[in-house]
Amino acid sequence: MSNTQHPQLAFIGAGNMARSIIGGLVQEGYPAERIRASDLNHDALEQLSRDFGIGTGDNAAVAEWAEVVVLAVKPQVMKTVTEALRPSLAHHPLLISIAAGIDGASLSRWLGEDQAIVRCMPNTPALVKTGASGLHANRHTSGAQREQAEQIMGAVGTVQWLDDEPLMDAVTAVSGSGPAYFFLVMEAMIDAGVQQGLTREAATELTLQTALGAATLARTSDVGVDELRRRVMSPGGTTEAAIESFERDGLRDTFQRAMTACAERSVSLAKALGQ
Structure with missing residues (x-):
């Protein structure tokens, strides 16, 4: 029934x-x-x-x-x-x-x-x-x-x-493959923390909890992630120094190129697998 x-x-x-x-x-x-x-x-x-x-x-x-x-x-x-x-x-x-x-x-x-x-x-x-x-x-x-x-x-x-x-194909680039992007960012943050003197255990715990906290805050906030980022930054402060470094190194363009490559690969795989 x-x-x-x-x-x-x-x-x-x-x-x-x-x-x-x-x-x-x-x-x-x-x-x-x-x-x-x-x-x-x-x-x-x-x-x-x-x-x-x-x-x-x-x-x-x-x-x-x-x-x-x-x-x-x-x-x-x-x-x-x-x-x-x-x-x-x-x-x-x-x-x-x-x-x-x-x-x-x-x-x-x-x-x-x-x-x-x-x-x-x-x-x-x-x-x-x-x-x-x-x-x-x-x-x-x-x-x-x-x-x-x-x-x-x-x-x-x-x-x-x-x-x-x-x-x-865009969904594949954003959410389908997206967890790997965040894992890579976590890897990089953990390694940088270790280079600055933290134990790997401490750097890992701080990184993972920070990622969880940022995602939770973004999910529950009534403002966009751009505004949340600005709220962490104080003029002339530590966060601003880090964000300015990311911007100088072209982080946004890096993500754009990577996600375009992901979407294009999704298209080519569909053609190959759909024969």
């Missing part, structure tokens, strides 16, 4: 991202008996079932049962998996792809041109339920199905809908 709040939900692939989404949903009260998963790694699948009480089966079986199917396999095998799955989708479930670099046209070609498909670009903080996901729905996706996709991905973080699919 259909349940609009808790549709029968299948995961094709049971890796870290699928595990994070399933865990977030169950924690929020999604009935475990309405979730099933499949994966070639039977040990990982059994562990997932033990941890969350969900059902398991092969790809075809869980897809035929489901009202929503989350495609959580690696991009390199998506074509093979989806083409084999196509006969099991005659009942037209909502299909959510969380594979990077696979565009909607390719998914429709492999899964069926009349299928409701939502592309999703999540990021790794979904593992701790602080993720950020960009979503794009094709024209066959109903309003109710959009709500279902938002409910599922909202279990592990925030969701932003995009009307234009090409903007998914």
Whole structure:
């Protein structure tokens, strides 16, 4: 029987991202008996079932049962998996792809041109339920199905809908790959702190807590991050000296070039993987 709040939900692939989404949903009260998963790694699948009480089966079986199917396999095998799955989708479930670099046209070609498909670009903080996901729905996706996709991905973080699919490449550059940028900044701050005499343990703790505090403050403030930055800076003070050094070294241009390279790589990967 259909349940609009808790549709029968299948995961094709049971890796870290699928595990994070399933865990977030169950924690929020999604009935475990309405979730099933499949994966070639039977040990990982059994562990997932033990941890969350969900059902398991092969790809075809869980897809035929489901009202929503989350495609959580690696991009390199998506074509093979989806083409084999196509006969099991005659009942037209909502299909959510969380594979990077696979565009909607390719998914429709492999899964069926009349299928409701939502592309999703999540990021790794979904593992701790602080993720950020960009979503794009094709024209066959109903309003109710959009709500279902938002409910599922909202279990592990925030969701932003995009009307234009090409903007998914920008989402990749901002949030999809973004955690790595912040990790690099943290690495650099820790190393600089050690060079200035702090122990690595102290530099790491101070850096990570500062990153957490800055993000929390930005999320809860009623002013933009530019104003928050200015509020930390006193004229002629220590923070101003650091910020002026960043500006002289072209930090903004560095980020612009890096994120442009990321988006362009996303486009080229989509072309290569979508063949």
